Each structure stands twice: as structure tokens, then as C-alpha cells.
Amino acid sequence: MFLRRRPKQRTNAPPLIFGQNINGRELVLVGVFYDTTYANHLITILRHQKHIAFLRVPNSFSPFCQRFFGERIFEYILNVIHGDSRLLIRISCEPRGAIYLCHTAHVFGIGRCDFYFMIRFFVFPAHTYIVHSLLRTHKEYATIAPMSNTDVPWDVIVVGGGPAGMMAAGTAAERGAKVIIIEKNEELGKKLLITGGGRCNVTNAEFDNRKLLEKFKNDGKFLFSAFSQWSVKETLDFFHAHGMGTKIENELRAFPVSDSARSVWDVLVNNMKRHHVKLFSNAPVIGIVREKKILTGVMLANKKVIRGRSIILAAGGTSRPETGSTGDGYSWLKNIGHTIVEPTPSLVPIAMKDAWIKRLAGVKLSDIKITVFQNDKKQSAAKGKILFTHVGISGPTVLNMSKDVGELLKYGDVLLSLDLFPSQDHGALSAKLLALFTEHHNKKFRNAITNIIPAALVPVLVKLSGIDMEKQCNSITKEERLKLVSLLKGIPMHVQKLLGASKAIITSGGVVLDEVDFKTMRSRLFPNLYLVGDLLNIDRPSGGYSLQLCWTTGFVAGKSAAKK
Numbered sequence: 162m163f164l165r166r167r168p169k170q171r172t173n174a175p176p177l178i179f180g181q182n183i184n185g186r187e188l189v190l191v192g193v194f195y196d197t198t199y200a201n202h203l204i205t206i207l208r209h210q211k212h213i214a215f216l217r218v219p220n221s222f223s224p225f226c227q228r229f230f231g232e233r234i235f236e237y238i239l240n241v242i243h244g245d246s247r248l249l250i251r252i253s254c255e256p257r258g259a260i261y262l263c264h265t266a267h268v269f270g271i272g273r274c275d276f277y278f279m280i281r282f283f284v285f286p287a288h289t290y291i292v293h294s295l296l297r298t299h300k301e302y303a304t305i306a307p308m309s310n311t312d313v314p315w316d317v318i319v320v321g322g323g324p325a326g327m328m329a330a331g332t333a334a335e336r337g338a339k340v341i342i343i344e345k346n347e348e349l350g351k352k353l354l355i356t357g358g359g360r361c362n363v364t365n366a367e368f369d370n371r372k373l374l375e376k377f378k379n380d381g382k383f384l385f386s387a388f389s390q391w392s393v394k395e396t397l398d399f400f401h402a403h404g405m406g407t408k409i410e411n412e413l414r415a416f417p418v419s420d421s422a423r424s425v426w427d428v429l430v431n432n433m434k435r436h437h438v439k440l441f442s443n444a445p446v447i448g449i450v451r452e453k454k455i456l457t458g459v460m461l462a463n464k465k466v467i468r469g470r471s472i473i474l475a476a477g478g479t480s481r482p483e484t485g486s487t488g489d490g491y492s493w494l495k496n497i498g499h500t501i502v503e504p505t506p507s508l509v510p511i512a513m514k515d516a517w518i519k520r521l522a523g524v525k526l527s528d529i530k531i532t533v534f535q536n537d538k539k540q541s542a543a544k545g546k547i548l549f550t551h552v553g554i555s556g557p558t559v560l561n562m563s564k565d566v567g568e569l570l571k572y573g574d575v576l577l578s579l580d581l582f583p584s585q586d587h588g589a590l591s592a593k594l595l596a597l598f599t600e601h602h603n604k605k606f607r608n609a610i611t612n613i614i615p616a617a618l619v620p621v622l623v624k625l626s627g628i629d630m631e632k633q634c635n636s637i638t639k640e641e642r643l644k645l646v647s648l649l650k651g652i653p654m655h656v657q658k659l660l661g662a663s664k665a666i667i668t669s670g671g672v673v674l675d676e677v678d679f680k681t682m683r684s685r686l687f688p689n690l691y692l693v694g695d696l697l698n699i700d701r702p703s704g705g706y707s708l709q710l711c712w713t714t715g716f717v718a719g720k721s722a723a724k725k
């Protein structure tokens with residue numbers, strides 16, 4: 162508790178420098194000094210002070226502070242801190258020691274903030290009522306929290322400035338919590354900026370939660386309580402209310418009208434700024450600080466500890482590590498007792514053995530069907546788009562089937578069969594080719610066929626079918642036509658492997674779901690820990706579902722963590 166009795170004997174304690182020991186209430190002063198000389202000097206004086214704390218607060222309290230302290234003390238503070246220094250004062254004064262009044266006085270210039278510390282001193286009882294009246298009129302500057310020697314300067318610490326973390330931070334701050342977001346990169350949301358090929362498929366416009374959650378397969382049942390608080394409608398309303406229009410494309414994929422992920426980024430960052438979220442970038446976290454059964458903060462790579470009442474972990478998975486998502490959160494969670502399903506790349510392009518695929522790099526095909534075979538047995542099939550790359554295939558349909566293909570690869574070779582005309586059976590396609598060759602009877606095969614398939618595919622078809630591409634259409638035999646039909650209905654492609662995390666969209670694996678309370682996104686192991694976004698062991702397809710998961714879990718965690 163904050164209002165503890167002064168120790169009877171303070172052998173090494175220096176004299177209190179601000180104020181006198183007056184048998185009244187206790188006051189707490191937090192100084193943030195931008196000038197290291199003075200900070201060092203004061204830290205030397207204060208090294209025996211038990212309580213070290215930091216609070217960043219608005220600077221509009223100067224007049225109140227002055228009145229409250231009286232000219233003498235305030236002037237004294239001004240005298241002590243000068244030059245390039247800036248002073249932040251935090252006052253606490255009340256009978257039970259649970260209410261803090263915060264104040265910032267910008268005294269002189271602005272510099273880099275190096276030191277934070279707190280000085281305890283005493284105040285006349287008569288001043289208490291002033292504090293209370295200030296608290297009543299300036300509620301937004303008052304926080305209620307117990308004080309201990311592990312003082313908690315932040316209500317909410319968010320680790321990771323991706324979409325889930327930014328949504329959580331903005332939501333908590335909007336509800337009055339003092340929030341810091343810690344990001345290892347210089348810039349927030351590096352991965353967000355590359356989503357949807359830079360266009361950001363911000364959600365999937367399926368407004369029926371039951372249908373939406375079916376996409377998350379078995380994991381969907383865990384998500385109902387979170388999605389009943391914030392789902393697709395809330396996401397779209399949120400972005401619209403912040404001035405970002407959206408448009409719906411095929412398969413209900415929603416994108417910003419600007420076709421730019423930067424618009425989504427802007428909304429999230431501006432929302433955090435508006436609600437005074439403190440951004441701490443270039444600050445890799447290396448672990449969670451645990452004191453007995455309580456999590457009290459996080460430790461940065463420079464060994465500095467940031468303390469807070471609640472921690473929202475939003476450090477992401479392992480996909481595209483160059484964006485900052487290197488799976489750091491998994492090991493921290495493992496260390497404190499959470500169960501982690503081994504993360505593996507998911508929604509990942511597939512590398513193929515067939516050399517001809519290289520030639521098609523960059524070619525996109527729509528409305529195709531891919532059937533997966535193992536040991537000549539059909540395993541699954543999907544329709545959609547495919548993109549050929551230098552090493553294999555990608556695109557939403559391929560990404561969505563990658564997990565199943567990866568599972569099959571554990572048991573042997575996998576063959577993919579590509580049907581370029583899924584809506585026509587063999588007979589209909591044969592008739593279509595016959596009509597084509599009749600119409601273009603004097604043209605070369607390679608020219609005529611481009612009426613129904615992209616030109617880039619011709620050399621591949623010629624190679625696989627053995628038909629001479631210089632041949633005139635009127636000399637193509639029935640056997641050749643039927644062979645061509647079989648090929649167009651099933652180009653065989655042999656899977657080599659799934660590409661790794663460096664090419665994956667998301668991570669499969671993470672924190673097991675029954676260790677999380679989805680009503681609040683709170684860990685069931687630690688009541689002040691919240692887990693969001695890619696850290697969770699939730700499988701989902703491509704199509705905006707991953708970001709929707711971030712918006713939902715981020716919102717719910719932010720809202721819950723903000724509650725005192």
C-alpha cells in the first residue's frame with residue numbers, strides 16, 4: 162500500500178528534498194529529467210528512497226500544482242531543475258493512499274528522457290481537500306491503484322505493434338487506461354503494410370457470425386464469445402467512422418477503397434495517438450517479468466523493466482520474420498507455463514518439382530480447380546485462383562490448401578491436378594476445341610489455342626501434349642484433341658515441399674485455446690495477461706479472416722484490460 166508509515170529509523174536516508182516532514186499526508190513526486198547531470202545528481206541523493214516510479218501525464222496541471230504546493234515548494238523545484246530539464250510531477254495525497262493525482266509541469270526545454278524516479282514527501286492535511294476537489298474536477302488525470310515498491314506506471318502494456326496490438330492499445334486507451342505499446346521495429350505494423358499484396362484484405366464481409374466462424378473449423382467454437390463483442394460489422398463501422406471507406410470484392414474480401422494498406426495503418430495509428438497511447442519503438446522485449454505468481458511487467462533488451470498492471474501480448478507468430486514476427490512470444494509464454502503447439506508455417510506457397518513451372522512465373526489463372534492426389538486417390542479439391550512463381554504455385558486457393566498438402570507430404574508424394582475448365586466436362590471441352598479448330602482451320606495450333614488459354618501456357622501444353630505447335634488446326638487429329646482435353650482438365654504437378662516461414666502468411670500453432678478465456682482474451686494462468694492475434698493456435702483460411710481475428714481479439718483484450 163502506498164500510505165505506509167514512515168520507517169522509524171532511516172539510517173541512510175537523505176533528507177527529503179521537497180517539502181518537510183509534516184505530520185500529514187504523504188505526497189509522491191515523480192520526476193522525469195531530460196538532463197542527465199541533474200538526474201544523476203538527484204538519483205544520488207535519492208538512492209535510498211524505496212519507491213521509484215514513473216508516470217507520464219498531461220502538462221495542463223501547472224496552475225493547480227502551483228496553488229496546491231504553494232509558491233515556495235514549486236519554486237524550489239524550479240530551482241533544482243533547470244537548463245535543459247523538464248519536470249513531471251505526480252502527486253498523491255489522500256487518506257488511504259489509493260488515489261493519485263497526476264501533474265506535468267514543463268519547465269524548460271525538451272530533450273531526451275533518460276531517468277524516471279519518485280520522491281516521497283509530506284503535505285499539510287489541509288491540502289488534502291484541494292486534491293480531492295481536483296480529482297473530482299479532473300477525473301481524467303486521476304488513477305486509482307494500489308502503490309507498492311513495484312509501482313505500476315502503466316495500466317496496460319501492449320507488446321507488439323502489429324494490427325492486434327494496435328487495436329488493443331487504442332481500445333484500452335479510449336477507455337481511459339494509460340497505455341504503452343512496445344515495438345521492436347522502428348515502425349509499427351510492418352507486416353500489416355504488406356498484407357493483401359499491399360492492398361490489405363481488411364476483413365471478410367460475412368456478417369453472420371455462425372457462417373464466419375465455420376471458416377475457423379474446430380477453433381470457431383472458442384471464438385463465439387469474442388466475436389459476439391466485435392465482429393465484421395464493428396470492424397467495418399470502426400474503419401468507416403475513422404474516414405476509411407471499404408469495398409467488397411470476390412469471396413466477400415473487404416479492402417480499403419484506397420487499395421492501400423497504409424490507410425488501415427493510418428486509422429490504427431491515429432486512433433492510438435488520439436487516445437494518448439505512448440509508443441515505445443526500437444525496443445525489443447526479451448521477456449515477461451514475473452514476481453511469484455504475478456506478472457508485473459516486461460523486460461527490454463537493454464534490461465530496463467517496464468511495469469504495468471496488465472500486459473497484452475501481441476508479438477505475432479513466425480511468418481515473414483523480416484517484419485519483426487520472430488515468434489518471441491511463444492518462448493516467453495512457455496517459460497511462464499503456457500502450453501504452445503509447435504508453430505509451423507501456414508497459408509504458404511507450394512514448391513513444385515516440375516521444371517516447366519518456372520517458365521510460367523508471374524502467370525495468374527482464375528476459375529481453376531486444383532485436385533490433390535496421393536497414391537492415385539483423390540484427397541481434396543478447391544476452386545479459385547492460382548499464381549505461378551519461380552519455384553511453384555501460390556495465390557489464395559493454393560495457400561488455403563497448403564496445410565492439408567503439408568500433412569499429406571508426411572506420408573508420401575503428393576500430386577496436384579490443375580483443371581483449367583472446371584465448369585465443362587470432357588465432352589463439352591472436346592466440342593469446344595473442335596469448334597475452335599474448325600473456325601481457325603488455317604491457323605497454326607499455337608495461335609488458335611490462345612483464344613482459350615493464356616499464351617504463356619502454350620509452350621507448356623505443347624511440351625506435355627507432344628502436339629507440334631506449328632501444326633495447322635485442320636490437321637490436328639482426334640487423338641491429339643482428346644489428349645489436349647485430358648491435359649486441360651488435369652495438368653499434373655508434383656509437389657516438392659511447402660515453402661517456409663519466410664513465405665508464409667500465418668503461423669499454425671501457438672497458445673492452446675483452452676488456456677485462454679475468450680470473453681476477455683485473458684490467460685487462464687495469469688489474470689493480468691491477455692493474448693491476441695497470431696500468437697493463438699487458430700487455423701483460418703486466407704480471405705481477411707486473420708486480420709478480423711486481430712481486430713476482434715485486440716478489441717476484447719483492450720476493453721478487458723482497461724477495466725480496473
Ligand SMILES: Cc1cc2nc3c(=O)[nH]c(=O)nc-3n(C[C@H](O)[C@H](O)[C@H](O)COP(=O)(O)OP(=O)(O)OC[C@H]3O[C@@H](n4cnc5c(N)ncnc54)[C@H](O)[C@@H]3O)c2cc1C
Pocket residue numbers: 320321322323324325326343344345346349350351352353355356357358361362363364444445446447475476477478480481484485486487488489490665666667693694695696704705706707708709711
Ligand atoms: C504477405 C502477407 C500478406 C497477408 N495478407 C493478409 C490479408 O490481406 N488479410 C488478412 O486477414 N491477413 C493477412 N495476412 C496475415 C496477417 O498479416 C497477420 O495475421 C497479422 O499481421 C497478425 O497480426 P499480429 O498483430 O498478431 O502480429 P504481427 O502482425 O506479426 O505483429 C507483431 C508485432 O510484434 C512485434 N514484435 C515481435 N516480437 C517483439 C519483441 N520481442 N519485442 C517487441 N515487439 C515485438 C513485431 O515487430 C510486430 O510488429 C498476411 C500476412 C502476410 C505475411
